[in-house]
Amino acid sequence: MMPSTETFRVLVVDDDADIRTLLLGYLSKHRMQVDAVPDGASLRAWLVCHQADVLLLDLMLPDDDGLSLCLWAKRTYPAMSVIMLTAQGDPASRVVGLELGADDYLPKPFEPRELVARIKAVLRRGGGAAPHSRPxxxxxxxxxxxxxxxxxxxxxxxxxxxxxxxxxxxxxxxxxxxxxxxxxxxxxxxxxxxxxxxxxxxxxxxxxxxxxxxxxxxxxxxxxxxxxxxxxxxxxxxx
The missing domain is CATH 1.10.10.10 (Winged helix-like DNA-binding domain superfamily/Winged helix DNA-binding domain)
Structure with a gap:
C-alpha cells in the first residue's frame, strides 16, 4: 500500500553526482521527498536518523558491495522497498539482488518516467512483510x-x-x-x-x-x- 501522506520519501544512493542531481530534481516533481547520498557509509549513517519508503540503490559503489547493502537494508528495514540501479550488462547481479530481497531493478541508462512508474508500483505492492502475515x-x-x-x-x-x-x-x-x-x-x-x-x-x-x-x-x-x-x-x- 502506498503511504497515506501527501508525499513519500525516497533515498537515492549513487556515486554519480549527475544522476543524484537529476533524480533529486525529477522525483521531487512527483510528490516525492528525495534525499541523495554517494556511498554505502553515507547510506548507513542516513538511515540512523531518517526513514525512507523507497531506497534507490546503485550496486556499483566505491566503498561497499551493493548486493551486501541490499541484503542488509532488507533485513534491517523490512518495510522499506529497494529498487536496484544496475549496469546494463550485469544480469547476474540483478538476479542475485532480487534473490536477496530487492523489490525491483532498473538497468542504466534508464528513463526517469519509467523509474517513477516502478517506484509507484513497488509502493502499491508493499516492500515489507504482508500486513496479514504474523511476524x-x-x-x-x-x-x-x-x-x-x-x-x-x-x-x-x-x-x-x-x-x-x-x-x-x-x-x-x-x-x-x-x-x-x-x-x-x-x-x-x-x-x-x-x-x-x-x-x-x-x-x-x-x-x-x-x-x-x-x-x-x-x-x-x-x-x-x-x-x-x-x-x-x-x-x-x-x-
Missing amino acids: VVRFAGWEFDRLRHEMVAADGTMVALSAAEYRLLSAFVDHPGRVLSRDQLLDLTRAPGVVVNDRSIDLTVSRLRAKLGDDGHLERPLIRTARGAGYLFDTGAKP
Whole structure:
C-alpha cells in the first residue's frame, strides 16, 4: 500500500553526482521527498536518523558491495522497498539482488518516467512483510522470524535463510496442512524479474529441509512430498 501522506520519501544512493542531481530534481516533481547520498557509509549513517519508503540503490559503489547493502537494508528495514540501479550488462547481479530481497531493478541508462512508474508500483505492492502475515511463527520447536529472515531452533541456534528459502517457508506457514502444487509454489514465491521453474522449487525445498533437519531424519516429516501433486507442510495444523 502506498503511504497515506501527501508525499513519500525516497533515498537515492549513487556515486554519480549527475544522476543524484537529476533524480533529486525529477522525483521531487512527483510528490516525492528525495534525499541523495554517494556511498554505502553515507547510506548507513542516513538511515540512523531518517526513514525512507523507497531506497534507490546503485550496486556499483566505491566503498561497499551493493548486493551486501541490499541484503542488509532488507533485513534491517523490512518495510522499506529497494529498487536496484544496475549496469546494463550485469544480469547476474540483478538476479542475485532480487534473490536477496530487492523489490525491483532498473538497468542504466534508464528513463526517469519509467523509474517513477516502478517506484509507484513497488509502493502499491508493499516492500515489507504482508500486513496479514504474523511476524513470528512457531512450529515443531522452531521459531520463524519473518522480519529477520531467519529461524531459531529449540536450543537457541539461529539459522539464516536465503531469500528463496524465506519465500518458500512463508508460503508453507501461510498454508499449513494443504498440498501446494509446484505451480502454486512458483506463484507464491516468485520474485520480480527472476525466472524460476519446477526444478528451482525442488532444489529450494531440499535446502529448506536440510536446514530444518527434515531431510529423512524426522519420524514425522515437516515438508511432505505428495507424489504427482506437490508438497505439504505438516505441523498438525488443519487447512
